[in-house]
Amino acid sequence: xxxxxxxxxxxxxxxxxxxxxxxxxxxxxxxxxxxxxxxxxxxxxxxxxxxxxxxxxxxxxxxxxxxxxxxxxxxxxxxxxxxxxxxxxxxxxxxxxxxxxxxxxxxxxxxxxxxxxxxxxxxxxxxxxxxxxxxxxxxxxxxxxxxxxxxxxxxxxxxxxxxxxxxxxxxxxxxxxxxxxxxxxxxxxxxxxxxxxxxxxxxxxxxxxxxxxxx
Amino acid sequence: xxxxxxxxxxxxxxxxxxxxxxxxxxxxxxxxxxxxxxxxxxxxxxxxxxxxxxxxxxxxxxxxxxxxxxxxxxxxxxxxxxxxxxxxxxxxxxxxxxxxxxxxxxxxxxxxxxxxxxxxxxxxxxxxxxxxxxxxxxxxxxxxxxxxxxxxxxxxxxxxxxxxxxxxxxxxxxxxxxxxxxxxxxxxxxxxxxxxxxxxxxxxxxxxxxxxxxx
DNA sequence: ACATATTGTGACCAAATGGTCGTATCTGTC
DNA sequence: GACAGATACGACCATTTGGTCACAATATGT
Numbered sequence: 001x002x003x004x005x006x007x008x009x010x011x012x013x014x015x016x017x018x019x020x021x022x023x024x025x026x027x028x029x030x031x032x033x034x035x036x037x038x039x040x041x042x043x044x045x046x047x048x049x050x051x052x053x054x055x056x057x058x059x060x061x062x063x064x065x066x067x068x069x070x071x072x073x074x075x076x077x078x079x080x081x082x083x084x085x086x087x088x089x090x091x092x093x094x095x096x097x098x099x100x101x102x103x104x105x106x107x108x109x110x111x112x113x114x115x116x117x118x119x120x121x122x123x124x125x126x127x128x129x130x131x132x133x134x135x136x137x138x139x140x141x142x143x144x145x146x147x148x149x150x151x152x153x154x155x156x157x158x159x160x161x162x163x164x165x166x167x168x169x170x171x172x173x174x175x176x177x178x179x180x181x182x183x184x185x186x187x188x189x190x191x192x193x194x195x196x197x198x199x200x201x202x203x204x205x206x207x208x209x210x211x212x213x214x215x
Numbered sequence: 216x217x218x219x220x221x222x223x224x225x226x227x228x229x230x231x232x233x234x235x236x237x238x239x240x241x242x243x244x245x246x247x248x249x250x251x252x253x254x255x256x257x258x259x260x261x262x263x264x265x266x267x268x269x270x271x272x273x274x275x276x277x278x279x280x281x282x283x284x285x286x287x288x289x290x291x292x293x294x295x296x297x298x299x300x301x302x303x304x305x306x307x308x309x310x311x312x313x314x315x316x317x318x319x320x321x322x323x324x325x326x327x328x329x330x331x332x333x334x335x336x337x338x339x340x341x342x343x344x345x346x347x348x349x350x351x352x353x354x355x356x357x358x359x360x361x362x363x364x365x366x367x368x369x370x371x372x373x374x375x376x377x378x379x380x381x382x383x384x385x386x387x388x389x390x391x392x393x394x395x396x397x398x399x400x401x402x403x404x405x406x407x408x409x410x411x412x413x414x415x416x417x418x419x420x421x422x423x424x425x426x427x428x429x430x
Numbered sequence: 431a432c433a434t435a436t437t438g439t440g441a442c443c444a445a446a447t448g449g450t451c452g453t454a455t456c457t458g459t460c
Numbered sequence: 461g462a463c464a465g466a467t468a469c470g471a472c473c474a475t476t477t478g479g480t481c482a483c484a485a486t487a488t489g490t
């Protein structure tokens with residue numbers, strides 16, 4: 001999961017130090033996992049560096065030899081996760097066999113929510129970055145984790161329009177945005193309530209999206 | 216806006232002190248407004264009591280004569296806002312003239328997003344409570360600001376089903392939930408981007424919801 | 431085996447935090 | 461205007477915070 005090339009690039013950009021880059025991969029992985037779990041659970045201000053160090057089994061002195069500051073740890077974690085999402089989406093696209101827009105949406109839904117590769121910690125971290133971070137003391141510019149889903153969905157909608165499956169009088173971007181909102185809402189619902197609505201495979205949701213609620 | 220009866224009830228429940236209850240209404244209002252604005256902007260952990268006191272023009276000593284703790288201030292603010300939403304929804308229902316589900320949804324959309332009574336600070340506070348609070352150090356049990364919208368929408372959907380305007384094979388609760396998600400997403404979008412998509416009156420959204428995206 | 435460079439460590443620091451408390455000021459009553 | 465009770469105040473406190481630093485441990489090269 002943890003790619004050495006990325007660590008090198010992040011060191012280049014000053015988000016992590018060179019010392020961190022040289023660190024053993026499993027140690028880096030441990031820190032990354034601890035950060036994902038703890039940021040998601042406690043938020044940015046709610047997580048102290050001491051707590052992170054305890055969880056990742058490193059000393060505070062070491063921490064600041066790896067990261068210039070606490071906010072750099074967050075940036076590191078978000079960028080790593082962003083990269084993970086990029087690869088995941090690419091993999092999904094690669095494995096896609098459906099052709100029709102309706103089936104493609106269903107496939108995506110199932111891949112994201114039914115057979116999801118995401119660990120609960122990752123889901124919670126995703127929600128934290130996309131929503132909770134808005135009300136935290138730190139700001140991360142130019143990062144949009146939702147774009148992975150938005151772009152995928154927008155592509156499906158657009159192609160569906162071209163092939164005549166989907167009405168052409170709709171605003172593609174907004175439609176994709178609204179669809180993403182729904183999927184994100186379902187992620188939250190599963191993480192909060194512990195289960196998907198009606199526990200099924202997505203037929204219902206796609207029905208809602210695709211056929212509308214009109215009689 | 217600020218109702219004396221509520222202050223009395225909150226004092227009864229120990230959320231604010233008796234001293235606060237006796238305070239001049241405009242002073243209470245000032246504290247409430249400062250809290251709405253600052254919690255929304257900085258989150259729970261990001262806002263210090265000192266900062267709140269500065270904004271509300273009271274001393275720290277006074278603050279702790281009004282509220283048992285910082286978390287009680289949050290609870291006070293949320294409950295006041297909750298009450299505001301209750302009254303607003305009741306007012307909307309009272310003024311409603313539309314009968315058909317489609318028109319009722321459009322009316323609600325316009326009331327919430329086009330002619331909204333909500334101050335930007337209130338919108339941001341709403342988003343903070345419904346999303347950002349999940350990742351803060353403090354927890355508020357049993358409070359669900361979204362229920363106001365959910366219940367209204369659920370009622371529209373349900374009645375629409377009964378009159379045959381809306382397909383009967385849908386899960387009312389989930390449909391209402393998804394509809395709420397979209398509306399909440401639009402609130403966020405307006406507050407972040409500063410405008411509604413396509414800047415129109417909601418016809419497009421209702422179209423999306425009501426007619427579906429199928430060709 | 432030694433010298434040197436790199437990495438690990440936790441006591442320590444200044445600043446900020448939520449919360450307290452003794453005192454000053456106000457308000458109403460006589 | 462004197463008294464008493466309530467209210468306002470900000471210096472103060474213990475704790476926690478992000479971050480530093482001097483030193484210990486370990487790796488590395490020869």
